[in-house]
Amino acid sequence: MKRRTFVKLAGASAFAGAVSAPAIAQGVTTVRWWYHYDNPQNTPAALIAKFEQANPGIKIQAEAIPWGGGTDYINRMFSSVVAGNQPDCAMVRLAYLSRFGQMRALEPLDGYLTKWAERSDISDDVWKLNRAPDGKQYYMPLHYVVIYLYYRQDLFQQAGLQPPKTFDEFLNCAKTLTKDGMYGYGMRGGGGCHDNWGPFVLGGGASFDKGGMLTDKALAANRFFVEFATKHKVVPPSAPTDAFRQIVDAFKAGRTAMTIHHIGSAAEMVGALGDKASAVPLPRGPGGGGWTYFGDESNAIFASSKVKEAAFKWVSFLSSGDGNVEQAKLSGQLPITTSGLKNWTGHPKRFVEASFASLPIAQTLPDNVKTPDFVGRVLPTNLQRALLGETNPDEVMKAVEQLFHG
Amino acid sequence: MAPPPPGTAVQMNQAAIRTLTPYGFLVPALLVTALVILYPVAQTVLFSLQDYLLYAPDDARFVGFRNFSMALKDEVFWISLKHSAVWVGGIVFAQLSLGLVTALLLNQSFWWRGIARALVIIPWALPSVIIGLMWTWIFDFNTGVLNDLLIRIGLISQPYAWLASPQSALACVMLALVWQGFPFFAVMILAGLQTVPKELYEAAEIDGASEFRQFIHVTAPAIAGIVATAVLLRIIWVANSLDVILVMTGGGPGYTTHTLPLYAFLRAYSGMEFGYAATLALMLTILLLAIVWLYVRQQAKDLDA
Amino acid sequence: MSLRRSALRSAVQVEIPVLLILVFALAPFAWMLLTSVKPTADLSLFPVRYMPSRITFEHYQLLIERTSFSINLLNSLVIACGAVLLGLATSVPAAYAFSRFRFPGRRQILTSFLVINMFPIVLLIIPLFVLMRKLGLIDTFLGVIIGHSTFSIPFSIWMLVSYFNAIPRELDEAATIDGASRLQTIRLVIIPLIMPGLVTTAIYVFITSWNEYLFAMMLSGQTVRPVTVALQLFIGEFTVQWGLLTAGGALIALPVSILFLLVQRRLVAGLTAGAVKA
Numbered sequence: 001m002k003r004r005t006f007v008k009l010a011g012a013s014a015f016a017g018a019v020s021a022p023a024i025a026q027g028v029t030t031v032r033w034w035y036h037y038d039n040p041q042n043t044p045a046a047l048i049a050k051f052e053q054a055n056p057g058i059k060i061q062a063e064a065i066p067w068g069g070g071t072d073y074i075n076r077m078f079s080s081v082v083a084g085n086q087p088d089c090a091m092v093r094l095a096y097l098s099r100f101g102q103m104r105a106l107e108p109l110d111g112y113l114t115k116w117a118e119r120s121d122i123s124d125d126v127w128k129l130n131r132a133p134d135g136k137q138y139y140m141p142l143h144y145v146v147i148y149l150y151y152r153q154d155l156f157q158q159a160g161l162q163p164p165k166t167f168d169e170f171l172n173c174a175k176t177l178t179k180d181g182m183y184g185y186g187m188r189g190g191g192g193c194h195d196n197w198g199p200f201v202l203g204g205g206a207s208f209d210k211g212g213m214l215t216d217k218a219l220a221a222n223r224f225f226v227e228f229a230t231k232h233k234v235v236p237p238s239a240p241t242d243a244f245r246q247i248v249d250a251f252k253a254g255r256t257a258m259t260i261h262h263i264g265s266a267a268e269m270v271g272a273l274g275d276k277a278s279a280v281p282l283p284r285g286p287g288g289g290g291w292t293y294f295g296d297e298s299n300a301i302f303a304s305s306k307v308k309e310a311a312f313k314w315v316s317f318l319s320s321g322d323g324n325v326e327q328a329k330l331s332g333q334l335p336i337t338t339s340g341l342k343n344w345t346g347h348p349k350r351f352v353e354a355s356f357a358s359l360p361i362a363q364t365l366p367d368n369v370k371t372p373d374f375v376g377r378v379l380p381t382n383l384q385r386a387l388l389g390e391t392n393p394d395e396v397m398k399a400v401e402q403l404f405h406g
Numbered sequence: 407m408a409p410p411p412p413g414t415a416v417q418m419n420q421a422a423i424r425t426l427t428p429y430g431f432l433v434p435a436l437l438v439t440a441l442v443i444l445y446p447v448a449q450t451v452l453f454s455l456q457d458y459l460l461y462a463p464d465d466a467r468f469v470g471f472r473n474f475s476m477a478l479k480d481e482v483f484w485i486s487l488k489h490s491a492v493w494v495g496g497i498v499f500a501q502l503s504l505g506l507v508t509a510l511l512l513n514q515s516f517w518w519r520g521i522a523r524a525l526v527i528i529p530w531a532l533p534s535v536i537i538g539l540m541w542t543w544i545f546d547f548n549t550g551v552l553n554d555l556l557i558r559i560g561l562i563s564q565p566y567a568w569l570a571s572p573q574s575a576l577a578c579v580m581l582a583l584v585w586q587g588f589p590f591f592a593v594m595i596l597a598g599l600q601t602v603p604k605e606l607y608e609a610a611e612i613d614g615a616s617e618f619r620q621f622i623h624v625t626a627p628a629i630a631g632i633v634a635t636a637v638l639l640r641i642i643w644v645a646n647s648l649d650v651i652l653v654m655t656g657g658g659p660g661y662t663t664h665t666l667p668l669y670a671f672l673r674a675y676s677g678m679e680f681g682y683a684a685t686l687a688l689m690l691t692i693l694l695l696a697i698v699w700l701y702v703r704q705q706a707k708d709l710d711a
Numbered sequence: 712m713s714l715r716r717s718a719l720r721s722a723v724q725v726e727i728p729v730l731l732i733l734v735f736a737l738a739p740f741a742w743m744l745l746t747s748v749k750p751t752a753d754l755s756l757f758p759v760r761y762m763p764s765r766i767t768f769e770h771y772q773l774l775i776e777r778t779s780f781s782i783n784l785l786n787s788l789v790i791a792c793g794a795v796l797l798g799l800a801t802s803v804p805a806a807y808a809f810s811r812f813r814f815p816g817r818r819q820i821l822t823s824f825l826v827i828n829m830f831p832i833v834l835l836i837i838p839l840f841v842l843m844r845k846l847g848l849i850d851t852f853l854g855v856i857i858g859h860s861t862f863s864i865p866f867s868i869w870m871l872v873s874y875f876n877a878i879p880r881e882l883d884e885a886a887t888i889d890g891a892s893r894l895q896t897i898r899l900v901i902i903p904l905i906m907p908g909l910v911t912t913a914i915y916v917f918i919t920s921w922n923e924y925l926f927a928m929m930l931s932g933q934t935v936r937p938v939t940v941a942l943q944l945f946i947g948e949f950t951v952q953w954g955l956l957t958a959g960g961a962l963i964a965l966p967v968s969i970l971f972l973l974v975q976r977r978l979v980a981g982l983t984a985g986a987v988k989a
């Protein structure tokens with residue numbers, strides 16, 4: 001195991017005692033599971049009770065870990081892997097698959113999946129997105145969100161505009177709607193800005209392959225995106241540090257006419273704006289290409305677990321049938337199963353449709369150990385400087401290329 | 407005290423006891439501290455000499471001081487260092503000034519003093535994450551109360567993007583931290599003021615010294631030691647604090663609110679580059695050490711008095 | 712400074728400035744309190760709505776009934792009290808030794824207590840986590856308390872040394888001449904004299920431990936989770952529960968303020984002044 005070096009160092013410490021294995025009560029298998037829900041009032045207690053009733057002999061010990069912008073959750077998880085007291089299974093994100101892979105922390109699920117009857121209720125596209133570079137499945141898909149475009153139906157109507165289908169239409173809409181203290185596009189330039197940058201830059205022809213950020217097309221696409229702020233000024237001046245909270249609040253307060261987010265904020269938007277808020281898939285680039293971010297949530301089983309069979313029963317329960325539907329309600333996202341999505345009533349229909357219509361262009365970020373650094377540091381800092389006009393927009397692309405390809 | 411009996415063995419014993427007594431007093435503190443700190447610190451120093459990635463511990467190689475020379479060539483290191491200096495200097499100075507004034511005022515007697523003392527401590531009693539979120543919300547461009555108030559008063563006509571403008575972002579985050587920390591100085595100094603013997607003021611008053619002169623000649627010397635220690639401890643604390651920045655701006659826009667610990671944090675947890683991050687952290691520690699050294703040298707007389 | 716002032720002078724020179732400082736200290740907090748009694752629909756409006764459309768305590772009710780917040784408050788209390796006890800029990804003797812004895816290595820040891828305080832905790836936390844795991848202290852009160860002692864012990868020692876130093880040594884000597892043993896001198900003479908310093912240090916440790924997040928997040932699990940970590944659960948990836956968060960903030964600040972209201976009486980001039988004279 002790869003973490004051995006670290007543990008050895010720890011063992012060299014004079015204070016290191018014996019590692020005590022958690023006692024397993026006779027006849028009852030306890031499965032430790034880590035999760036995070038956005039709303040702390042939601043607890044998985046009812047789901048667990050239902051599962052335990054159907055599976056006597058298995059007890060689920062669920063622990064809510066603070067998300068903390070992603071850092072806390074991941075930090076806690078990696079520390080636990082390093083220290084050797086990780087749970088049996090936990091919610092995980094694709095962005096970290098490579099790092100888990102490098103640590104050999106996860107158990108491949110292929111053996112279990114071939115015997116699992118419900119597998120076909122999750123679309124093949126999702127299985128493909130979740131597959132690791134070594135061709136194995138480590139992640140059990142749980143639910144997902146797709147980034148799309150929120151827009152103000154009423155304002156579009158007043159201005160005689162149609163929801164934009166191309167980048168140029170988008171720019172035109174944004175320009176038209178920027179007036180009287182209202183901004184056309186509530187851009188997210190703070191934490192999580194990749195989901196605003198990606199649609200225009202990756203959708204406009206940039207790619208993560210070697211040299212893919214530095215082609216003329218890629219550089220032009222990035223310039224087009226940065227110029228929303230520097231040249232056309234169709235975004236609020238606060239855009240460079242605005243994160244999801246600010247873009248959603250600004251949209252709710254009627255200060256922006258379009259913003260880019262996903263179904264997770266639909267209930268809030270409708271609560272504030274009613275029918276005035278609607279959504280469509282993101283616009284396409286000049287060549288007809290498009291890109292949107294596939295926000296994933298999966299469960300994984302740790303290689304160190306001694307109760308993998310039981311853990312699989314639990315994670316597969318969460319990814320099938322009513323279990324998945326209930327789980328999606330708790331987390332405020334979309335069910336992963338085709339059957340669950342068909343009768344889904346958790347969100348207003350127009351948002352479910354916009355999500356669904358976005359799937360053809362939905363992509364994940366590259367499966368690379370560097371990806372979290374791209375999301376968390378390299379893109380935000382460099383993009384913000386460009387948005388403020390402190391640096392040439394091309395510097396963003398150079399920094400991203402440099403990160404992934406040295 | 408009775409003179410020790412003439413037996414040499416007993417004498418030696420007593421001498422040994424006298425020599426060992428201070429160490430005996432130190433044992434509990436040393437024990438606990440050694441238990442929790444020595445190993446992590448040693449580990450951090452070790453990290454700084456390797457190209458250690460948390461997700462690939464087995465590939466870590468010993469690289470000597472390469473991380474250090476890399477840091478010296480890193481533009482962001484220098485930017486962060488500059489911000490750290492502004493950050494520490496500005497915050498500690500403002501907290502101290504405001505805290506000193508508050509303490510002197512709260513040392514006067516007036517009928518609602520108890521309540522005032524209890525209320526002034528509130529900013530310090532709130533967790534950083536709440537403080538960060540509240541201030542972010544106050545400074546918010548669209549729905550923030552600050553822009554709204556200023557527009558109502560007529561000081562500005564357009565909302566201002568406080569946290570997204572390079573000119574104001576660092577100052578805004580610093581303001582939040584000054585707000586949070588000035589009660590610390592107020593309480594520390596208030597306690598220090600209690601050690602000043604009242605007789606000194608009475609004597610000064612008889613001499614006809616003005617209140618200002620009383621402060622310079624009686625109060626200031628009496629609390630100087632405590633203030634100096636509080637400042638030193640605060641410098642260390644403020645230099646290392648990053649949770650409020652993290653919540654408010656995450657270091658942005660660009661590098662505008664990057665301080666050294668924040669940069670180390672990003673390298674450690676976004677890139678999981680623990681080797682490089684440990685190096686950045688150690689360089690901050692070395693700089694702080696220089697300040698401490700100056701302080702200890704200054705206080706040497708006092709310490710050994 | 713003289714207590715003999717006219718009411719007017721006191722108002723102009725003291726009470727009005729105090730009021731101004733309180734406004735600065737409390738305005739953001741008041742804004743938070745106000746937010747905590749607003750219905751969710753009143754938040755994030757433009758222009759800002761200052762007065763709630765109706766006053767509601769639903770956030771507090773949800774906080775108490777639907778989340779584990781009250782247990783978390785209790786956990787925080789245990790941890791903060793534990794941190795104060797451990798911190799003072801170890802640092803009072805140590806500070807006394809640093810102040811009253813001259814011994815080889817004194818300055819070096821005292822300085823090194825500061826030095827260990829200088830490492831950014833974010834980097835120490837993972838090795839510390841590994842260590843705590845080996846000791847079996849993850850998700851125990853003791854584990855978090857010991858974690859907090861990393862900042863409380865160095866701080867307490869340094870603060871207490873300066874308070875000890877402020878007390879004339881002649882007092883110890885006088886007590887010794889009167890026939891008191893060293894421990895008697897500490898207990899009967901020194902401790903009462905440094906009470907303001909002791910209280911201040913205890914407050915510092917209490918508040919810092921009460922507000923600490925990183926150690927608590929890493930070292931606690933569901934069993935001993937304190938409020939700061941519970942609070943973080945209200946800040947999700949896609950939503951911030953403003954109502955819960957502000958109500959939680961109000962409930963967190965409350966115990967500390969009450970505590971300080973109770974102990975601030977100890978911070979009164981005269982306690983030491985009289986003794987020094989004697």
